[in-house]
Amino acid sequence: xxxxxxxxxxxxxxFALAIFAYIKxxxxxxEGLKAGGKLFQExxxxxxxxxxxxxxxxxxxPRELMSRWLGEQSGLQGxxxxxxxxxxxxxxxxxxxxxxxALFKAGAGVAPLTAYITAWSVLGVNRLLVYExxxxxxxxxxARIAASLVFPMxxxxxxxxxxxxxxxxx
Numbered sequence: 001x002x003x004x005x006x007x008x009x010x011x012x013x014x015f016a017l018a019i020f021a022y023i024k025x026x027x028x029x030x031e032g033l034k035a036g037g038k039l040f041q042e043x044x045x046x047x048x049x050x051x052x053x054x055x056x057x058x059x060x061x062p063r064e065l066m067s068r069w070l071g072e073q074s075g076l077q078g079x080x081x082x083x084x085x086x087x088x089x090x091x092x093x094x095x096x097x098x099x100x101x102a103l104f105k106a107g108a109g110v111a112p113l114t115a116y117i118t119a120w121s122v123l124g125v126n127r128l129l130v131y132e133x134x135x136x137x138x139x140x141x142x143a144r145i146a147a148s149l150v151f152p153m154x155x156x157x158x159x160x161x162x163x164x165x166x167x168x169x170x
Contacts, residue, residue, distance in 0.1 A: 047094045054098035063107045072109035072160070076153075082112035083152040086119030090126040110163045115156035122148045 021028035070078050089096065100113050123145060132141045 043094060046092075047098075050091070050095040050098045053095075054102035057099060058102040058106050061103075061106050066103065066107040070103065070108035070112040072111065074109065074112060078109065078112040079115045079153040079156050082108075082116040082156070083119040083123070083149075086116035086121075086152060087123035087125050089116075089120055090124075096120055109160070111156035111160035113156075114159040115152040118152040118155045122151060 018029050018032070021032055068074065069081055074081075089099075096117065100117060103116075104110075104113055128141055128145065132144075
């Protein structure tokens with residue numbers, strides 16, 4: 001089994017936190033393990049379903065369709081579709097990033113995928129209706145959403161620009 005650099009970094013961080021916890025109070029290490037295990041049990045079903053969903057997305061969506069709707073050459077239409085999809089897709093990062101990874105492997109472009117991720121995080125309709133409007137009211141919530149609408153597409157285009165420039169270096 002090959003361990004990625006990000007896994008190595010997380011392993012070092014966990015090890016350092018365990019040492020710090022042990023120095024503070026040896027019982028904290030066991031408490032931390034129990035808390036982590038409980039969180040893992042709570043999140044595991046969602047993660048499993050998200051990865052299965054991402055796998056299904058990658059085999060169900062024809063590459064030609066993906067390329068036409070969300071490919072690098074999909075232009076403004078692809079950015080708008082991705083922005084709308086990101087804004088409407090509920091769920092946390094455990095759901096979103098496996099889906100984005102599957103779409104990327106299926107031929108979606110960098111700009112639309114970045115617009116999707118940005119729209120999900122900035123425009124999320126689910127969060128707007130469940131949290132923002134009840135706590136902040138319609139006026140502030142709609143003003144914020146209206147002011148934020150253009151950013152997923154701008155960030156998508158900027159990401160594509162940087163991506164193509166970074167490819168020259170590696």
